Amino acid sequence: MVNIFIYIAAALAGVALLLALYRFIQGPSDADRVAAFDVLTIISITGIVLVAFIEDRGIYLDVALIYALLSFLGVIAVARYIERGF
Amino acid sequence: MSTLMIAMTLLFSATVLGAALMAIHTKSTPIAIIAAGLVSLIASILFLILAAPDVAMTEAAIGSGLTTFLFFFVLNRVRGGEHD
Amino acid sequence: MGTLLDFIGGLLLVTGSTFLLFGGLGLVRMPDLFNRIQAGAKTTTLGTLLILLGMFFLQPQWGLKLLLIGLFILFTNPISAQVLARAAHRVGTEKCAKTTVDRLEEDLGEKS
Numbered sequence: 001m002v003n004i005f006i007y008i009a010a011a012l013a014g015v016a017l018l019l020a021l022y023r024f025i026q027g028p029s030d031a032d033r034v035a036a037f038d039v040l041t042i043i044s045i046t047g048i049v050l051v052a053f054i055e056d057r058g059i060y061l062d063v064a065l066i067y068a069l070l071s072f073l074g075v076i077a078v079a080r081y082i083e084r085g086f
Numbered sequence: 087m088s089t090l091m092i093a094m095t096l097l098f099s100a101t102v103l104g105a106a107l108m109a110i111h112t113k114s115t116p117i118a119i120i121a122a123g124l125v126s127l128i129a130s131i132l133f134l135i136l137a138a139p140d141v142a143m144t145e146a147a148i149g150s151g152l153t154t155f156l157f158f159f160v161l162n163r164v165r166g167g168e169h170d
Numbered sequence: 171m172g173t174l175l176d177f178i179g180g181l182l183l184v185t186g187s188t189f190l191l192f193g194g195l196g197l198v199r200m201p202d203l204f205n206r207i208q209a210g211a212k213t214t215t216l217g218t219l220l221i222l223l224g225m226f227f228l229q230p231q232w233g234l235k236l237l238l239i240g241l242f243i244l245f246t247n248p249i250s251a252q253v254l255a256r257a258a259h260r261v262g263t264e265k266c267a268k269t270t271v272d273r274l275e276e277d278l279g280e281k282s
Contacts, residue, residue, distance in 0.1 A: 001173070001176060001177065001180070002176050002179075002180050002228065004180075005179075005180025005181070005183050005184055006090070006180070006183070007090060008184050008187070009180075009183040009184050009186070009187040009221070010090060010093075010094060010187075011187075012184070012187035012188055012190065012191045013187045013190050013191075014093075014094070014097050015191055015194065016187075016190040016191045016193060016194035016195075017097065017101060017194070018097075018194075019191075019194030019195060019197060019198050020193075020194045020197055020210075021101055021104055021105075022198060023197045023198055023206070024104075024105070024108065024121075024124070025104060025108055029203060029263065030114055030116060030117055031203050031254065031257070031258045031263060032203055032206060033117050033120065034120060034254060035197070035203070035206050035207045035210050035211075035251075035254060036197060036210070037120050037123075037124060038210060038211065038247075038250055038251065038254070039193060039194065039197055039210040039211075039214055040101075040124060040127070041127060042190075042214040042215070042217075042218055042243070042247065043190055043194075043214065044127060044128065044131055045218060045239070045243070046186075046187070046190060046217075046218055046221050047094065047098070047131055048131060048134060049221060049222065049225055049239075050094075051091075051094070051131070051134055051135060053225060053228060053229065054090065054091065055137070057139075058229075058231070058232050058235065059139050060134055060139055061232060061235040061236070061239065062139065062143060062235070063130065063134055063139060063142045063143050063146055064239050065235065065238060065239055065242070066143055066146045066147055066151075067127075067146055067150075068239050068242035068243050068246065069242055069246070070146065070147060070150065070151035071150075071151075071246065071250075072246035072247070072249060072250035073151050073154070073155050074120065074123055074150070074151065074154040074155065074158075075250035075253070075254055076249075076250060076253055077154060077155050077158035077159070078116055078119075078120060078158060078254075079250075079253045079254045079256075079257040080158070080162070080257070081116055081158055081161065081162060082116075082254075082257040082258060082261060083256075083257040083260050083261065084162070084165075
């Protein structure tokens with residue numbers, strides 16, 4: 001029964017990934033693409049957690065921990081770049 | 087469960103391909119840097135699917151965190167010299 | 171008992187993924203940049219926290235790592251969204267036509 005929930009959750013997260021990727025490629029301004037990058041990072045944390053559950057190995061969660069720590073550094077850097085004007 | 091892993095691998099591979107094409111074809115420099123960071127971000131999930139958590143950890147820390155930060159640091163410095 | 175915990179965890183996983191889907195949908199459908207940042211940041215934060223909670227019901231021995239990941243997301247994700255929105259506001263990104271109130275601009279106008 002858990003498998004069905006995992007399938008549904010992975011499908012929904014995959015659709016969300018594709019939508020955010022569409023905004024990343026299409027996005028009219030550069031800040032739109034950065035917002036899409038932020039969302040893509042969070043969705044990939046979900047992907048890592050799902051992979052860790054499927055493979056049943058807790059060590060995979062360390063990668064998600066590094067993601068959660070480091071993901072906002074890139075966004076902060078590009079925000080500082082935007083503040084000074086493109 | 088194997089079908090699900092194959093589907094996830096295909097999805098992440100398509101994402102890597104889209105981000106890499108974006109990094110090549112975009113006109114603006116910061117978006118190219120962000121797209122290169124996205125490539126290494128998703129590539130580390132692919133490493134994780136291939137059962138290499140240490141390589142994935144290094145790729146996430148170096149490729150996605152440090153390289154993006156370093157590129158923007160250098161970009162700020164370069165443009166600051168240009169204006170003076 | 172174990173089946174009940176599995177059911178609750180799976181339900182939380184699906185709920186969180188639905189919030190992620192709403193975030194992606196809002197990122198595509200919203201009219202201007204600030205709405206997109208808002209829709210993306212809020213829904214994905216809640217969705218990821220729900221997914222981590224559901225994973226705690228499925229695998230209780232991973233509790234500490236899941237708690238740490240949730241705390242980091244709770245700290246960093248709103249910060250990055252706020253910094254990005256402030257930077258975009260400072261360089262004068264155009265707002266959509268239906269925007270009626272802009273508190274940050276009022277504050278900046280009073281200060282200068």
